[in-house]
Amino acid sequence: MQRRTLGKSGVEVSAVGLGCMGLNFSYSHALSTQESVKLIRQAVERGVTFFDTAEVYGPYTNEEIVGEALQPMRDQVVIATKFGFNIVDGKMSGVNSRPEQIRKAAEGSLKRLGVEVIDLLYQHRVDPNVPIEDVAGTVKDLIAEGKVKHFGMSEPGAQTVRRAHAVQPVAALQNEYSLWTRGPETNGILEACEELGIGLVAYSPLGKGFLTGAMSKDTKIGENDFRKLLPRFTPEAMEKNQALIDLLKRIAEDKKATPAQIALAWLLAQKPWIVPIPGTTKLHRLEENLGAAEVTLTAADLADIESAAAAIQVEGERYPEQLMKTTGL
Helix, strand or coil: CCEEECCCCCCEEECCCEECHHHCCCCCCCCCHHHHHHHHHHHHHCCCCEEECCCCCCCCHHHHHHHHHHHHHHHHCEEEEEECEEEECCEEEEECCCHHHHHHHHHHHHHHHCCCCEEEEEECCCCCCCCHHHHHHHHHHHHHCCCEEEEEEECCCHHHHHHHHHHCCEEEEEEECECCECHHHHCCHHHHHHHHCCEEEEECCCHHHHHHCCCCCCCCCCCCCHHHHCHHHCHHHHHHHHHHHHHHHHHHHHHCCCHHHHHHHHHHHHCCCEEECCCCCCHHHHHHHHHHHHCCCCHHHHHHHHHHHHCCCCCCCCCCHHHHCCCCC
16 A cells, blocks of 8 residues: 655655544444444554544444554554534534543543544634634643644634644645535635645545446435435536536546545645545455556546546535535634
8 A cells, every 4th residue: 555644744654544434423324332443453564554433423432433443553643523513412612622522522521432642633613713823722732731732723714724833834635625626726725725734635526426326316315324415426417526426437447447436535635735535334445446456547647637526517416505605714
């Protein structure tokens, strides 16, 4: 497995990481703890060194799974987790990045992960009620205390990143980025990452499964699957967005690859400091995703994709209105 460094942070990880949320949270199909542990360890055996979780996934149980799975090879991997939400009666209940809450979350994550230090600690979403300087300052203190190695942010606005970075260098931003979610190209995030030496960790790089080509307007989404709430996963939107799948399939056929591999290879080709973290519950999909690092897209291929994608109007927002309001702050 090829390796990449997240910006100028010195954090070296596998070129493709593993997003662990979906193992037991947010989708209709959840693995048992035993199955999840097995899949994570199979990822390590195949060269993955970067694993992403959060206290709110479960809540809490996802961190416990990741911690158990990676305990035997702790020194070989980078584990990222997140703080930033109130958790009430087992559910997210608004953002909370008050310093005391950050400390409480960090202590909980350390215990559940079974680690002495958190490799990368993200603010999950910006809290408009807490100055970002206070957030960055609290994480800076945790770093000084040896409880955290690196600070990250998820879905912030570019100016917020700059303010935070001035207090405590930001190692990585975790934003949604894929062929059908290209906001980082236009909202200043890629520019800020380039200028400040910050890595970009791309979550949902396969469009929450849609860019694999395995879904269509006829796909029945389970009642417990959070995609049922997302505008892009209505039958009408999926039918219109099929044009993007057709593009990926065309390129994939030429490259003897799969649509998912082309989608990931496209991301990897954008910047050397971008690391996608696709999630999966299946070993064959994990192996398929990791194979993307071996797919080479030429300048001509990338120009072809860019030209064809520019003619496709993606249907539907990526989140409902209330969730969209928590991004880009």
